Amino acid sequence: QININRLEQMLSDFAQIGKTDKGGVTRLTLTKVDQQARDLLISISKTAGFKIRIDNFGNIFIRRNGLEDLPVVMTGSHGDSQPRGGRYDGIYGVLAGLEVLLTLNDFNIQTRHPIELVMWTNEEGSRFAPAMMGSAIFTEQLEIETAYKIKDKDGISVKEALEKIGYIGTDKVIGQPIKAVIEAHIEQGPILELNNQTIGIVTGAFGQRWFEVKLTGLAMHAGTTPVNMRQDAILGMAHCIVALNRLALKPSSNDVRLTVGMITASPNSRNVVADEAFFTIDMRHYDADLLADLEIQLRSELTSIADQLNLNINIQRVLSMPAIHFDEQCIDAVRKAVTKNHYASREMISGAGHDACHLSTIAPTSMIFIPCIKGLSHNESEAITTEWCQAGANVLLDTLLILAEN
Amino acid sequence: QININRLEQMLSDFAQIGKTDKGGVTRLTLTKVDQQARDLLISISKTAGFKIRIDNFGNIFIRRNGLEDLPVVMTGSHGDSQPRGGRYDGIYGVLAGLEVLLTLNDFNIQTRHPIELVMWTNEEGSRFAPAMMGSAIFTEQLEIETAYKIKDKDGISVKEALEKIGYIGTDKVIGQPIKAVIEAHIEQGPILELNNQTIGIVTGAFGQRWFEVKLTGLAMHAGTTPVNMRQDAILGMAHCIVALNRLALKPSSNDVRLTVGMITASPNSRNVVADEAFFTIDMRHYDADLLADLEIQLRSELTSIADQLNLNINIQRVLSMPAIHFDEQCIDAVRKAVTKNHYASREMISGAGHDACHLSTIAPTSMIFIPCIKGLSHNESEAITTEWCQAGANVLLDTLLILAEN
Ligand SMILES: NC(=O)NCCC(=O)O
Numbered sequence: 042q043i044n045i046n047r048l049e050q051m052l053s054d055f056a057q058i059g060k061t062d063k064g065g066v067t068r069l070t071l072t073k074v075d076q077q078a079r080d081l082l083i084s085i086s087k088t089a090g091f092k093i094r095i096d097n098f099g100n101i102f103i104r105r106n107g108l109e110d111l112p113v114v115m116t117g118s119h120g121d122s123q124p125r126g127g128r129y130d131g132i133y134g135v136l137a138g139l140e141v142l143l144t145l146n147d148f149n150i151q152t153r154h155p156i157e158l159v160m161w162t163n164e165e166g167s168r169f170a171p172a173m174m175g176s177a178i179f180t181e182q183l184e185i186e187t188a189y190k191i192k193d194k195d196g197i198s199v200k201e202a203l204e205k206i207g208y209i210g211t212d213k214v215i216g217q218p219i220k221a222v223i224e225a226h227i228e229q230g231p232i233l234e235l236n237n238q239t240i241g242i243v244t245g246a247f248g249q250r251w252f253e254v255k256l257t258g259l260a261m262h263a264g265t266t267p268v269n270m271r272q273d274a275i276l277g278m279a280h281c282i283v284a285l286n287r288l289a290l291k292p293s294s295n296d297v298r299l300t301v302g303m304i305t306a307s308p309n310s311r312n313v314v315a316d317e318a319f320f321t322i323d324m325r326h327y328d329a330d331l332l333a334d335l336e337i338q339l340r341s342e343l344t345s346i347a348d349q350l351n352l353n354i355n356i357q358r359v360l361s362m363p364a365i366h367f368d369e370q371c372i373d374a375v376r377k378a379v380t381k382n383h384y385a386s387r388e389m390i391s392g393a394g395h396d397a398c399h400l401s402t403i404a405p406t407s408m409i410f411i412p413c414i415k416g417l418s419h420n421e422s423e424a425i426t427t428e429w430c431q432a433g434a435n436v437l438l439d440t441l442l443i444l445a446e447n
Numbered sequence: 448q449i450n451i452n453r454l455e456q457m458l459s460d461f462a463q464i465g466k467t468d469k470g471g472v473t474r475l476t477l478t479k480v481d482q483q484a485r486d487l488l489i490s491i492s493k494t495a496g497f498k499i500r501i502d503n504f505g506n507i508f509i510r511r512n513g514l515e516d517l518p519v520v521m522t523g524s525h526g527d528s529q530p531r532g533g534r535y536d537g538i539y540g541v542l543a544g545l546e547v548l549l550t551l552n553d554f555n556i557q558t559r560h561p562i563e564l565v566m567w568t569n570e571e572g573s574r575f576a577p578a579m580m581g582s583a584i585f586t587e588q589l590e591i592e593t594a595y596k597i598k599d600k601d602g603i604s605v606k607e608a609l610e611k612i613g614y615i616g617t618d619k620v621i622g623q624p625i626k627a628v629i630e631a632h633i634e635q636g637p638i639l640e641l642n643n644q645t646i647g648i649v650t651g652a653f654g655q656r657w658f659e660v661k662l663t664g665l666a667m668h669a670g671t672t673p674v675n676m677r678q679d680a681i682l683g684m685a686h687c688i689v690a691l692n693r694l695a696l697k698p699s700s701n702d703v704r705l706t707v708g709m710i711t712a713s714p715n716s717r718n719v720v721a722d723e724a725f726f727t728i729d730m731r732h733y734d735a736d737l738l739a740d741l742e743i744q745l746r747s748e749l750t751s752i753a754d755q756l757n758l759n760i761n762i763q764r765v766l767s768m769p770a771i772h773f774d775e776q777c778i779d780a781v782r783k784a785v786t787k788n789h790y791a792s793r794e795m796i797s798g799a800g801h802d803a804c805h806l807s808t809i810a811p812t813s814m815i816f817i818p819c820i821k822g823l824s825h826n827e828s829e830a831i832t833t834e835w836c837q838a839g840a841n842v843l844l845d846t847l848l849i850l851a852e853n
């Protein structure tokens with residue numbers, strides 16, 4: 042059993058770093074406060090006697106040696122947050138992992154395989170896009186030289202930011218043999234809490250397709266142009282959003298996650314009929330065939346709305362990520378750990394992207410979810426209970442013990 | 448008959464001032480290019496021997512004396528434009544008025560009443576809000592000291608801008624006795640062209656109500672939150688816009704002009720369900736009772752949408768302008784001038800606000816509309832035909848002759 046008091050104390054200490062007035066954190070990647078969080082993690086780990094390495098992308102690797110020099114069992118998550126984000130997103134997985142290592146020390150438990158705790162650089166992607174950058178570099182899905190050059194809105198590059206906070210390490214960690222990866226994370230959705238379950242055994246992640254839609258009409262005077270003679274791009278967008286919502290709620294769409302989260306219009310003036318409207322679609326499902334089919338339906342519905350309203354439409358797919366199926370043995374290790382601890386649980390598929398998704402392309406991987414209150418995440422009000430906090434770390438402990446063979 | 452070649456030449460000369468690459472103009476009020484347009488108007492008027500005065504708000508008054516010192520008959524419009532606006536909006540009424548004065552000179556025609564051509568400062572309101580500012584000051588609907596302090600987005604005040612271009616005059620023109628006001632303007636809508644009519648005899652202007660609507664939901668993760676568990680502010684806005692359009696198109700709404708022209712959302716991020724959406728409503732009709740009734744319907748429909756989608760709603764009325772009924776004798780003068788010239792015409796109510804609306808509060812007023820191609824205005828593609836251009840100025844000539852009693 043992990044030490045819940047210590048874990049909660051660490052969570053509370055890290056929540057001070059970049060704390061917002063409403064109890065969340067703003068800890069954007071590679072900022073001064075991110076540096077402070079890194080320093081604190083390293084200081085605790087050093088005191089505990091773990092070996093620390095930092096690779097050339099600022100990913101921090103903290104190793105507790107095994108009895109033998111075998112492939113590592115990896116755990117961890119990210120330390121950065123969204124702007125005005127929550128105090129558990131990411132850092133919970135890092136500190137639950139650290140708590141596991143400290144617990145193993147407490148009880149003098151030796152594992153056969155080494156356990157490597159990782160804090161990944163820039164998972165959120167809010168300062169430097171794309172998200173999950175550190176794990177993308179580690180798994181060679183992204184070229185480091187390309188990533189170094191990406192700039193934030195103030196023109197500062199990733200490389201400059203890494204140098205500024207002194208976390209551009211030299212250790213070449215890439216290519217180390219990995220036996221398994223387990224990431225603990227808050228669910229960031231409402232399912233577990235609604236079903237009174239404490240643990241989500243994560244069997245994979247949704248596929249994602251992102252679109253950008255632009256509607257073009259004609260700018261006209263709002264006072265002089267009869268409503269039935271307009272080519273109103275904002276009206277077209279409204280019809281599209283309503284239609285997309287209907288599509289998402291159809292039983293045959295099988296709980297697809299479909300979101301219009303970003304909208305803009307031009308000239309965006311109170312007394313001018315808009316000639317341009319732009320919106321994004323984020324569509325996610327675990328069933329690749331359904332996702333492909335929904336794209337066809339979506340294109341046909343939006344195009345016919347545009348036709349009816351005499352608007353031009355351009356639909357661009359800007360991202361396509363396949364669904365991910367985690368490793369059966371890793372999932373089974375989580376299952377066994379849950380059973381041992383008698384927690385109410387469900388098997389579920391992550392709707393969010395995580396560093397574990399990238400890692401699953403190079404090593405057997407699974408995840409452990411704990412609920413968060415009302416499903417709130419990317420929100421300062423993000424919260425968990427002590428019971429959930431403890432449960433997730435205990436399941437992580439037992440899962441890592443199974444995989445690292447004590 | 449006016450001299451169409453001269454009028455078209457003047458329109459073309461003024462269209463050079465602030466010309467855009469697509470054939471429109473950007474001539475924001477009290478800028479360098481506005482100054483050039485003012486200078487050109489004054490230079491032509493001086494050469495023709497008219498008396499020029501500039502009031503302390505930069506409104507320019509150009510007088511052709513009458514046989515007797517009687518109340519003036521006023522005409523004119525504005526010289527400023529929207530950003531990337533058209534080459535006829537406003538300036539057509541100024542130059543048609545100037546052409547009338549020059550034609551009277553050509554034929555040595557004496558009127559009993561003086562005729563006063565005015566170019567009003569800041570009708571568009573795009574640099575300094577509100578619109579129709581110069582005529583609002585002249586008719587004492589707005590305090591000059593209040594208006595002086597209004598700033599543009601760069602922090603420059605109206606007074607500073609007036610001083611900078613040297614058009615803060617000293618002549619006290621306010622309070623001069625006015626017999627009648629006639630403003631010529633492009634329709635800025637599609638009605639005349641669609642009905643093959645050359646002249647609009649304007650009997651009044653629509654009442655206006657402007658609203659701001661804010662919907663508040665809950666920010667949630669787009670990938671992890673099932674669509675039926677959301678409080679999605681953007682979805683709510685889309686339903687509201689569709690419902691407002693349905694309301695506008697109901698036969699009982701009698702061609703109300705209802706526009707959502709401005710929209711914003713927060714956090715406006717692709718993978719976050721929006722917790723805030725904001726939009727404006729511009730609603731216009733000539734029937735005050737209908738407008739009041741539509742406000743009740745609008746509030747009830749939007750509120751019930753918000754309730755259904757579990758959103759908070761705030762509806763604020765930010766502007767209410769009564770419908771305007773122009774003067775029967777002025778309207779009749781326009782009617783007679785149209786009949787004399789055998790132009791196809793219709794009586795119509797302006798959907799747009801004009802300087803003439805303010806002037807109608809202190810003097811008998813009417814307007815003359817000519818069509819614009821496809822009804823386009825506030826658009827670089829704004830265009831008119833030679834025939835329409837000539838017709839409008841001829842009707843203005845004869846209307847002014849009737850009112851000024853030649
Ligand atoms: N875990 C998480 O919030 N990732 C951000 C990327 C996404 O899933 O939209």
Ligand SMILES: NC(=O)NCCC(=O)O
Pocket residue numbers: 264312571578635798799800801
């Ligand atoms: N004529 C004109 O475009 N006025 C602007 C104010 C309005 O009617 O919206």
